[in-house]
Amino acid sequence: MIRVEDVSKHYGSKQALNKVELHVPAGVCYGLIGPNGSGKSTLMKILAGVIREYEGKFIVPGSLGYVPQEISLEETLTAFDNLRFFGKIYGLTGAHLAGRIEAVLAAIGLKERATDKVNTFSGGMKRRLNIGCALLHEPEFVIMDEPTVGVDPQSRRHIFLLVEQLKRQGTTIIYTSHHMEEVESLCDDVAFIDRGKIVEQGSIDALLRRYAQSAVFIKGEGVVRDWFELVERVEEKDGGWLVHAEEPLETLKQLSMRCQEEKISPTQLGLVEARLEDIFFSLTGTDLRDSEGGDE
Numbered sequence: 425m426i427r428v429e430d431v432s433k434h435y436g437s438k439q440a441l442n443k444v445e446l447h448v449p450a451g452v453c454y455g456l457i458g459p460n461g462s463g464k465s466t467l468m469k470i471l472a473g474v475i476r477e478y479e480g481k482f483i484v485p486g487s488l489g490y491v492p493q494e495i496s497l498e499e500t501l502t503a504f505d506n507l508r509f510f511g512k513i514y515g516l517t518g519a520h521l522a523g524r525i526e527a528v529l530a531a532i533g534l535k536e537r538a539t540d541k542v543n544t545f546s547g548g549m550k551r552r553l554n555i556g557c558a559l560l561h562e563p564e565f566v567i568m569d570e571p572t573v574g575v576d577p578q579s580r581r582h583i584f585l586l587v588e589q590l591k592r593q594g595t596t597i598i599y600t601s602h603h604m605e606e607v608e609s610l611c612d613d614v615a616f617i618d619r620g621k622i623v624e625q626g627s628i629d630a631l632l633r634r635y636a637q638s639a640v641f642i643k644g645e646g647v648v649r650d651w652f653e654l655v656e657r658v659e660e661k662d663g664g665w666l667v668h669a670e671e672p673l674e675t676l677k678q679l680s681m682r683c684q685e686e687k688i689s690p691t692q693l694g695l696v697e698a699r700l701e702d703i704f705f706s707l708t709g710t711d712l713r714d715s716e717g718g719d720e
């Protein structure tokens with residue numbers, strides 16, 4: 425388990441992290457979600473040993489691979505030579521290093537391009553190589569800081585498959601992103617960070633059960649605002665109505681009966697699953713964070 429206890433970080437007078445506590449169980453893929461400037465990269469850099477000045481403590485029991493948010497490759501070298509460079513930094517040599525480079529090239533889908541220089545690569549290929557460099561020494565823990573920024577759908581899919589493969593091998597992964605659907609589909613557990621503070625953490629299933637309620641969506645000619653007089657929260661959305669109700673199934677039944685009574689065939693009527701995004705906004709609000717410091 426990775427344990428982070430009371431970690432704070434200031435950049436001058438700016439507080440980037442405020443007494444962060446994080447418990448990442450071994451073998452899980454752990455999502456860290458937060459808006460721009462919330463402190464995700466700072467926390468990842470502390471865990472990776474890149475930032476050495478901070479308060480508090482943390483324990484990472486075992487070997488660590490770090491995929492930084494910024495592409496950290498030597499553009500004038502080939503993919504192979506970049507991997508060899510990082511492999512040597514991790515202490516690999518000889519046949520073991522050669523074998524690992526081959527395995528990583530296959531895993532990141534760059535076998536055919538191994539001898540091409542990085543400056544001829546697309547954004548997605550660079551991202552994949554950036555990830556590969558962190559996997560050469562088969563680390564027990566991998567930190568991936570926004571690994572899908574600026575990649576096309578094909579590379580994105582490849583990166584997801586790679587994460588799935590690492591999970592199957594029992595690697596513990598911390599995956600930061602502000603794409604909640606990515607975290608929802610890849611991760612088992614999640615922590616929400618906002619303005620340098622962890623506002624909630626736990627298993628995604630449990631958080632969805634605890635916070636988010638399913639809603640009912642109905643769309644169709646003749647379905648009007650009056651239908652929802654007794655419902656507390658109803659929003660107009662995509663030309664229909666999103667109804668947040670205490671008992672969504674009961675609401676669904678009533679709406680279906682109402683449609684029959686009024687002889688209306690809705691174009692859409694169904695339950696809308698609760699999403700991580702709903703929880704995140706309910707915990708942090710929807711105000712823009714633009715004035716609070718931008719990207720690094």
Ligand SMILES: Nc1ncnc2c1ncn2[C@@H]1O[C@H](COP(=O)(O)OP(=O)(O)OP(=O)(O)O)[C@@H](O)[C@H]1O
Pocket residue numbers: 435438439440458459460461462463464465466467493602716717718719720
């Ligand atoms: N080297 C630095 N010097 C001064 N302030 C910094 C530095 N690095 C980050 N910050 C500030 O610290 C806060 C946290 O930044 P950080 O990069 O950790 O956030 P983030 O959640 O990773 O954001 P993003 O999603 O944009 O990558 C921000 O307000 C940022 O402007």
